[in-house]
Amino acid sequence: MEALAMHISNGIIDGPVAAVFAAFALAAMTICVLRGRRDLDDRLAPMAGLVAAFIFAVQMLNFPIFTAGVSGHLLGGALAAMLVGPWVGALCVAVVLIVQALVFGDGGVAMLGLNITNMAVLGTAAAYLLIALLLRVLPRTPAGLGVTAFVSALVSVVVAAMGFVVQYRLGGTTDLGGNLTGLAGTMAGVHLLIGIGEGLITATTVVTVAKVRPDLVYALRGLRRPAHAPAPAVEAVGGVR
């Protein structure tokens, strides 16, 4: 059976560039701990643990995309950002990547900074920027929430993929003749398709959680302030932002 490797393996990016990104990832994660701490209360902490465990589980579920011989899997940045916010969300994805690298031999340990930068930092950041924007312009309905989750997830996957292309430009170990267009095009195309899967999984999960426990969806908290007063039950609390 084909060995399952989902993340950047050793030898793909050279050591110095990997080290620089390790330092960057460490700095980013430190900021996430400092900022995320403010969000992490007795209720969010176990929820965030669940989100990390859920992302680990769903990352194992490689799904076929409509290109022969290629599969995709969840990255999870958008899902985490929607459910537990950007700071804690990025940490959730990072914990998954650390467990995968140290225990499951997936993604080189020396490459961890690169993988965390792409999926935990870039993916989550891109997703959250879109979430913050879309939740303001789209109707506050399950459909609006679903579209927000779908679009932010799709874009986050492509952004993470492009992060890798930049890293490969800086420290790729195979000389592509200075021409990255081929790799960039392939990565973008494949991850656009994977992004559709990511979007469907993220939207389904977030809408389901919102239906069962809307108070556990971080992205919905900001909408509780009395603005246009659409949802009285939720608006009553107010003042979160």
Added chain:
Amino acid sequence: MRKRSWGFVVGGLLVALLLAGVVSNLASSHPDGLDSSLREGCTVDAEGEISGGSCPAQRETEHEVGGPLADYGVAGVDNDLLSTGLSGVVGVLLTFALAGGVFWLVRRRGPEAGDSADQGSTPPGDTADRRGTPAGTAS
């Protein structure tokens, strides 16, 4: 934290265990987007091993750790279904323990923060300019 939230976490964990322990066996075994992009230019044989050509994936080197759960299987367990499922279950529990443990340790321990009333309200004055700040679009 109220009981109901713990119920949700336990329920969610069961779903994750089911996905990683059982559904994972239905996963596609084709290389993922990254892997396949790095194999462009190479030919692969029926086993999925690179057999010729030239591509970035050829520079791949050994993993530093490996370990008994490497490649999402349990070393020594021959049954593929069992091996994959068990590794998934261990991974979910390990990830939950590690993430949940770290988050619990660094959590904010304010007076009843997030636990009062119902909707996760936080102490007034403590919340301004917090939510959504990364987007820089708050209000």
